[in-house]
Amino acid sequence: MALPRLAVTAGEPAGIGPELIARLAATPLAADLVAVTDRNLLERAAARCGLHLALVDDDGTPRDQRGDGSLRVHHVPLGATEIPGRPDPRNARHVLATLAEAADGCLAGRYAAVVTAPLQKATINEAGIRFSGHTEFFAERTGADVVMMLASPELRVALATTHLPLSAVPAAITRTALERTLRIVHAELRAKFGVATPRIAVLGLNPHAGEGGHLGREELDTIIPLLDDLRAEGMQLIGPLPADTAFVPAQRARYDAVLAMYHDQALPVLKSEAFDRTVNLTLGLPFIRTSVDHGTALDLAGSGRADPASLIAAADMALSLIARSSPLLLRGEGRGDGPLRRQTP
Incomplete structure (x- = not known):
């Protein structure tokens, strides 16, 4: 049976989001994870965490197993190479493009839910783009x-x-x-x-x-x-x-x-x-969206030490909500809204 496809956005490239996604991919979460971000950004983030990711371009085909460290990528190129801890307004349009792809992909049925890592609102505004947050962006995108x-x-x-x-x-x-x-x-x-x-x-x-x-x-x-x-x-x-x-x-x-x-x-x-x-x-929203409850932690970015617990909880809750709407989509063990769902052999 096919795993639920979760679109995961990396948020602010100079923040901890890319590193959190690398650590999420290293877990046995029973989901087909699709990182919507720059492929090279993920490779650099994984290296900072001392992890090896098996990155594969997303072709949309279903899969019923995902190896630890396996991660599909919908490549959205950066505007400028990231410097951890130093957000760059040149990447504002990259961040918004990842959110648009995640939302549009959910509406089109390419993803079962979207999970978002933290972004830096001020940097997007500094690029001359009116923006007040994920919630408001998705509301405007969907008219909800x-x-x-x-x-x-x-x-x-x-x-x-x-x-x-x-x-x-x-x-x-x-x-x-x-x-x-x-x-x-x-x-x-x-x-x-x-x-x-x-x-x-x-x-x-x-x-x-x-x-x-x-x-x-x-x-x-x-x-x-x-x-x-x-x-x-x-x-x-x-x-x-x-x-x-x-x-x-x-x-x-x-x-x-x-x-x-x-x-x-x-x-x-x-x-x-x-x-x-x-x-x-x-x-x-007309689709499921979950996110971390914290910010970009610019002081930790690049260190490889950021705690992925909230992103893991967000992904797991997305799976719980998917399961309630379509119970046959979710396999594995779980206890309510929070615990990690592991793949079954």
């Missing part, structure tokens, strides 16, 4: 309404707003935006995670969830009326909860996922608990 979620084996956190300055968050918390986000999270918990009746905890925007209006009116004017209306439709929504107590064990037993109002409201909790096991997902 999307939600960013980060998930570990113990906790799932979705975001009502993503890469916004804190001063812009209150204006972005509108009834329309929150309703769209909650409906996507609810639908994707059912479709991708197999949660038949999702229970979603919604955090308040303000300290103590507004303290009855004394610390802000967003809860009274926007969040609570919306939650009441969606509950009347049958959705199980808890809150708005004060963010400072929402993650204590007694609360966690009550929900399957959390909706946070802004990026740093909940992600520090998740990353402090499970940094190497947390995966970034884009909900709402």
Whole structure:
């Protein structure tokens, strides 16, 4: 039976992404890995890690086994040879071309999912290209309404707003935006995670969830009326909860996922608990996309010492999600959303 084909993008060429892909290829992950990047970049990254990769140009043919270190490549040439730790704006279009190929390949059925290594947003902007992140790029590429979620084996956190300055968050918390986000999270918990009746905890925007209006009116004017209306439709929504107590064990037993109002409201909790096991997902896309939960680690780039745990977790979660939609596609052993799936002989 053919292995699921995962498109894996290397992100910022001067960061740790290429080295992480080399280490991912060295694992017995039961997937047909297709690195969407520059072939020579991968060879140099593998050499820095002391690894030998068997690189093969991707011809799209199915395969039912992948040897450790075997990696297919969809070659996208660099604009300039990378210098580890020193991003070069001349490679911005290379990075965007890898994302476009991964997205378009998923839409065309060439890949079952895309897994992304970290990129450097600032470098793309320095090249004169408007860019705010993977999530926004894939949303625009597909015309989809999307939600960013980060998930570990113990906790799932979705975001009502993503890469916004804190001063812009209150204006972005509108009834329309929150309703769209909650409906996507609810639908994707059912479709991708197999949660038949999702229970979603919604955090308040303000300290103590507004303290009855004394610390802000967003809860009274926007969040609570919306939650009441969606509950009347049958959705199980808890809150708005004060963010400072929402993650204590007694609360966690009550929900399957959390909706946070802004990026740093909940992600520090998740990353402090499970940094190497947390995966970034884009909900709402017409394909599966997972990613690492960390940045380019320019200070480690070129050293060969970067930890591949988050990329391995992202690839493994992609396989879990593929398996839920098509159980016969996935072979091997697994325990939920996180553990490495190994090939069976």
